[in-house]
Amino acid sequence: MERFLEVLDDNDANENDENKERNEVGKSGAKHGTSNVWKWFDKLSKTTSKCRICKKIYMTSGNTSNLREHLNRVHPNYAGTECKKSTIKDFFKESNYYEDNNPRKNLIDNAVISMIVTDMQPTRVVDDVGFRNLLGVLEPRYKLPSRTTFQNVLLVEMFDNAVKSLKTMLNNINYCSITSDGWTSKNNINYLTVTCHFIVDGKLKTAVLSTNPLNDDTNHSGENFASSIRHVLTEWKIFDKVTTIVTDNAQSMVKACRLLEKCHLPCFAHSLNLVMQDVLSHDNLKELISKCKKIVAFFKSSSIAYAKFRAAQGENPLRLIQEVTTRWNSAYKMISRILATKDAVTSVILKTHKAPSILNADEIELLEDLDDLFCQMDDATKRVSAGNTVTISLILPIIYGLLSNIKGSIKNLKTEKGAVIANFLLDRLRERIVPYENRSPVRKATLLDARFKKEAFRSASNAEASAKLLQDELAAMKLSNPVVFTDPSVSTLPQTADSTQLGKRDMFGFLKKNREDKIKSQRVDTILKMRQYFEDVNIPTYSDPLEYWQMSEPKFKFLKECANKYLIIPASSTESE
Known part of the structure; x- marks a missing residue:
């Protein structure tokens, strides 16, 4: 409103008189201060000034910002470049x-x-x-x-x-799997996140369906989780399409999957974390891990010590990493970084008053043993935590690889304590992750991954039993979706009475028997197709198994459909976490 009144006042002034005043006023020069704005204003008091063009009084408040703004906005013809602050808006009104x-x-x-x-x-x-x-x-x-x-x-x-776009995609798929994880916000509100995993045009897709409070925020029961998950799946119209739910090992989540009547797969990364938490709690490691944490805490709490630490490393210094109890691999990173900078760490500690004790030679050797063991576990965790690549079929090969490599590395360890830890690690792996070899989705997905097939199983009998399960499922799929060939011309032929109704033997009764024999032969055909698939050369381990099935021959139609059903299942619930 103020701007509008100012414009009206300005328009009332006679243009000729204005030009005359401009010439007269311009000669007077600046009277107050150093700003050129004072060419066009008279100082009335410490806080007020009067425009010499339109006679309007303005508050100055100790600066000329509002005066300059008035001049640029109301009297642009008087605002010379020496008074005007240039901006992009000067050129574009x-x-x-x-x-x-x-x-x-x-x-x-x-x-x-x-x-x-x-x-x-x-x-x-x-x-x-x-x-x-x-x-x-x-x-x-x-x-x-x-x-x-x-x-x-x-x-x-x-x-x-x-x-809208996601619903369209989900409407056109046959199968999907989900991950789910519950968590509590800083405001103590219970939330549940649900992510969906599916295949579109041969590519694995991941989408977050929901991150909302639980239906009932007063408890973490299995019934509450089941109700909340069902609500999300029903809203997106995919309840019947979900084949598997991946969650952590919490009993409430396991019960929720049972209530929903959906196959449950425990998060493999969570199981690996539980294994390593057991290892880090071993009596042979507690004192050493605590000592490493004190060293890192000392450097991080003293800027002078840290400056000496960086200087001792020379060019491209590394930073120390502190362990976080909720993530086992933070302990591995702490150990690895201490080993990489051990000379600088020792040098600074020896020269610093009230510093923690240094690591002795035996402790360094034990850390080197741990670094070798933990490196393999860290690699396994990263592989199964990927979001946009097939991971479920990695579980069995990783189990096989971890058990073989750790067992084989024991003879190369430098310390007796390292060997004890390695054997303890093997025991925990056999207890917590070997049972995955008996989970049907994992076994079928491994067989349907052209990188691994039967070769990823530790036991040949388990591989054959898994192939039998897959064979039964494929045969059932063929029976429920028979290939029917019809002749369009048949429908145009005149209809005749069934000969059996006339009390005569059906001349073409043999056709029904042959059809039944053909259905029985579907199982034989399934066996032949599976045998052909297994005998083909495995694709390289760095390849994408989904691309293999995308380019597969039509004869492998049901194998491809089954692959799309199981390879979408993630090995971990990392996405929802």
Whole structure:
């Protein structure tokens, strides 16, 4: 309103008189201060000044910002370049900005909201001065919408479009699997995350279906988890398409899967973590791990010691890593980094007063043994925690590889304690992860991964038993989906009475018997197809098994369908965690 009144006052002035005053006033020069703005204003008091052009009085508040703004906005003809702060807006007035329905503006709007979502930025980024200046330089005609518009309009539209697109994809698939994990926020609200895994055009896809509070936030019972998961699956219309649910080993999650009547697969990465937590709690390691943590804590608590530590390493110094009790591999990273910088660590500790005791030679050798053992466990954890590649078929090969490699490395360990730890690790692996060899989804997925097939099984009898299970499923799929060949011309032929109704023997009764024999032969055909598949050369281990099935021959139709059913199952619940 103030701006509107100022414009009216300005328009009332006679243009000729204004030009005359401009010439007269301009000669007077600056009377107050050093700013050129005072060419056009008279100082009335310490806090007020009067425009010499339109006679309007302004508060100065000790600076000339509002005076300069008045001059630039109301009297642009008087604002010389010496008084005017140049900006992009000087060259592009309001009328030159893109209209709201301009395709170019819509494109930039969508790019900005996409950046916010992809990089998980807060919507307040659009209020940042640097970000707004960047867009102004890149596209001066683009006017950035408000934060409210991005949050309540553009973000909502993007979400709705994503939901629509995902529902379309899920509507066109036959099988999917999910992972689920419960967690508690800082506000003590119980949440449940559900992710979905499926195949589209031969590619493995992952999507977060929900991260919402539990239906009943008063308990973590199996019934509550089951009800919450069922609600999500029903909302997305995929309940009947879910083959397997992957969760941690919590009993409430196991019970929820049983109530939902869905196959449950315990998270393999979680099982590996439980194995390593047992190992790190071993009596032979407790004292050594504690000593390593004290060394790292000493350097991280003293800036002087840390500066000496960096200087002792020379170029490209490494940082020490502290263990986090909830993640076993943080202990492995701590040990590995201490070994990589042990000379610098020892040098600084020996020269520093009140420093912790150094690691002796025996302790260093034990750490080297642990580094060799833990390296293999860390590699296994990373492999099964991948999100966009097939992982379930890695479980059996990893079990086979870990048991073989750790057993074979015992003779090369430097310390007796290292050998004790290695044997303890083997015992924990046999107890916690070997049972995965008896889980049907894992066995079938391994057979259907062209990288491994039967060769990934530790036991030949287990491989054959698994092949028998797969054979039974394939035969059932063929029987429920028989290949029927019809002759279109038959329907145009005149219908005749069935000869059996006339009390005569059916001339073509043998056809029914032959059809029944053909159905029985489906099992034989399944055996032949499986034998042909198993006899083919395995693809390289770095290959994508989904690409193999995407390019497979039509004769392997049912094998491919079964592969799409099992290879979508993730080996861990990392995605939902």
